[in-house]
Amino acid sequence: MSISPLGKIKSLLALDGNTNQIAASFAVGIFVGLSPLLGVHTILALGLIYIFRLNLTATMTGVYITNPLTIIPIYTFSTWTGAKMLGMEFFSGDMKGTPHLSLIYFWKQLRYLIKPFFVGSTIVAILASLVLYLIVSHILRKVRNAGSAC
Numbered sequence: 001m002s003i004s005p006l007g008k009i010k011s012l013l014a015l016d017g018n019t020n021q022i023a024a025s026f027a028v029g030i031f032v033g034l035s036p037l038l039g040v041h042t043i044l045a046l047g048l049i050y051i052f053r054l055n056l057t058a059t060m061t062g063v064y065i066t067n068p069l070t071i072i073p074i075y076t077f078s079t080w081t082g083a084k085m086l087g088m089e090f091f092s093g094d095m096k097g098t099p100h101l102s103l104i105y106f107w108k109q110l111r112y113l114i115k116p117f118f119v120g121s122t123i124v125a126i127l128a129s130l131v132l133y134l135i136v137s138h139i140l141r142k143v144r145n146a147g148s149a150c
Contacts, residue, residue: 008061012136013143017055023137025055027129029062034074034125036118041066062132075121079113082120090116 015022032045045063049056066074083090 012058012061013140015055015057019137019140019144022055022058022140023133025049025058026062026136027133028052028054029059030065030132031062031125031129032059033063033065034078034121034128036078036121062129074124075117078120078124079117080120081124082116082118083113085119085123086116088112088116 012022012026028048029045032041032048035041035044037044041063042060045059048054049059080090
């Protein structure tokens, strides 16, 4: 499977099987990959693949939307979203000037952001998986209909 986003899309389009199952498998993978359950994405996805008989390649492609290059912007956006939804400031305390950076300050910020992280990540995961299900199923239908017309 290719690492590039275009390669991942091509690998999804090349999969055999039911269009809805492939799109649903990818959407479940996206949900798991964006979920706040860091460290258990792969195990959770494999369990869901087994339980719901999902397409392994499509699901794991969605799961690995979070990787070392994407995890910081994805989770920063998700935490910001959660903070906005909860009516919280993105950072606690006075951020004017340079705060005294210390392990204690860092720990306080992490504790403050846990709730918005979980809320935001869950909401972003749900919305992204629903939108991407619709997009992937639409693209798969178009590609397959174009291929059968030849």
